[in-house]
Amino acid sequence: MQNIVEIQNLTKSYVIGTSQLDVLKGIDFSVSRGEYVAIMGPSGSGKSTLLNMLGCLDKPTSGVYKLGGSDVMSMNDDELSEIRGKEIGFIFQSYNLIQQLNVIENIEIPMFYQGISEHESKVRATDLAVMVGLADRVHHRPFELSGGQQQRVAIARALANNPLVVLADEPTGNLDTKNGVDILSVFDQLNKSGRTLIVVTHDSRVAQRAGRVIHLLDGQIDRQVYN
């Protein structure tokens, strides 16, 4: 199987004043196409930091990171933006929708930055909204939607440019049990249709559904569990 994500001896350190804080201390793993990976671990163990590195939001301090075969470590700011827009779909705990835009417009954002025509992006955004079950909410704005619905919008938006990998940081963290389960079943469907998912979570239900669970402890991989 083809490796979409490949990281070797990845580190991330922050310099605060004169002291250096090593958050990630040499991480190795790879993810192949169609996998569903959960990353778990105690608070402060570096899960979000790792996910941000995977999402090309920031560059690791050292190590190797290849995404879809491209060397992320050597990319400049514009190239990082480019690859984020094209190959990565983000889903956040707090949805991160733009409040002033309606459902369709939120889903369109990633397509706008890839230069997709207005017409095409409208059509695609509508299809995605229908797919995540928001056909009757397309002109609503985020504050008119429930948390679960907002997270569905975020999922649709993450899929807008047909990315190589979907990254989610605590996607059910702000949701009640029912809505959380709803979102997880959307993830199941996505994975079934061939999407690659990497999900950071405290939620043991995610761990049950994922194909593999990576346990992080103090900036290092503690253990990996395959289901």
Place this chain on the structure above:
Amino acid sequence: MQVFRAKRIIKLGLKSLWMHRLRSVLTTMGIVFGVCSVIGMLAIGEGASREAQATIARLGSTNIIIKTVKPPDDMKASGNNTIMSEYGLTYADAERFYESLTNTEVIVPIRRLNQDAWYRNRKAAVEVIGTVPWYTSISSLNVKYGRFLASNDLSYQQGICAIDERLMDAIFKMDNPLGQTIKLAGDYYTVVGIVDSRQGGKTDNEARTGGGDAGGASSGTVYIPLTAVKSRFGELNVSFGTSGGKVEKVELQEITVKVKSMEDVLPTRDMIAAQMEQFHKKKDYDIQVPLEQLREAQRTKRIYSIVLGSIAAISLLVGGIGIMNIMLATVSERTREIGIRRALGAKRKDIITQFITETILLTSIGGILGVVLGVIIPKLVTYFFSMPTVVTGLSLTVAFGVSAVVGIVFGSYPAWRAANVHPIESLRHE
């Protein structure tokens, strides 16, 4: 492709401004008032300057105007006892100018008095101007019907006159005045010509001349040969003031010397000044040079433009700083949005474009509103304060252009700040 993209970016900008409409409106105010006050001030300045130049041009730029002025000590003396005061320009002055001045084209002496003109049983207060045929070459007078005064009229002290259209309307009504006679102080004058009225019927440059000019509102002007005035009216003006009767002797109210070219104006003025000083013990005259006034007006206009330009710059600067301030606040308020957009693939330059576009839209909309108000307000000023205003295309273009530039200049820093927001930190931003 690029055009469509630009359209979408502008649409995005307008949308975002619409989301915060109150703030957008308030922010824009600075630019609106800046632009409209600039245009308004320039319009008032231009109007005033054109009016001044038109007045001066009417006086003629190759003319030197010497006027009779009531000397100050005379005014004091005329308290109670002085029975007759004698002052002002004389025929001798005019003679001397004829003989001594070179480079002159014409020399026009003028005697001016206020009288009642009668036609049949109709009466009108008129200004009588006794002058010479070539008066027309120093004034912008146009003959409408008949003719103006001629040399023969002067030589034979003819009892003829030319009247202006106002007087024609006032006393002749439907009759054709040519060939009719009007009565002035007991003498009859045949009307030989009709000339147009001076602007607004005002005697603008004559208003302050001495010679018992009562200065009352006249409803027309009668031009008669200077020789006829001299022989029929004499040189005495009698007026009754609060302090009793007063008799003044003034031969001429004005002598206008027209020189051949503008270069001759100042030397001739100096010669006239020297002569007048020599022959007049009292300062009972005043020498005016429209050319100098014209230059003065141009200088004033230049200074005015510089002052207005500075005010313009300052007001737009203040507007620009206001906009920058708001845009900086907007950037920090929208940090999270910036983070989201960055995470979803926006490059730094996309963020810069977005924020610069918003600022330029703000200032351009402000500029357009400012231009609209800037066209309307001078009209209101003209209407309510009867001040002349001229809105020039140049002032509109400059004011609007500057407002757009203000957008670019003051939008750059906030946009740059926005683009340098770190994606991760901005996503964490609440």
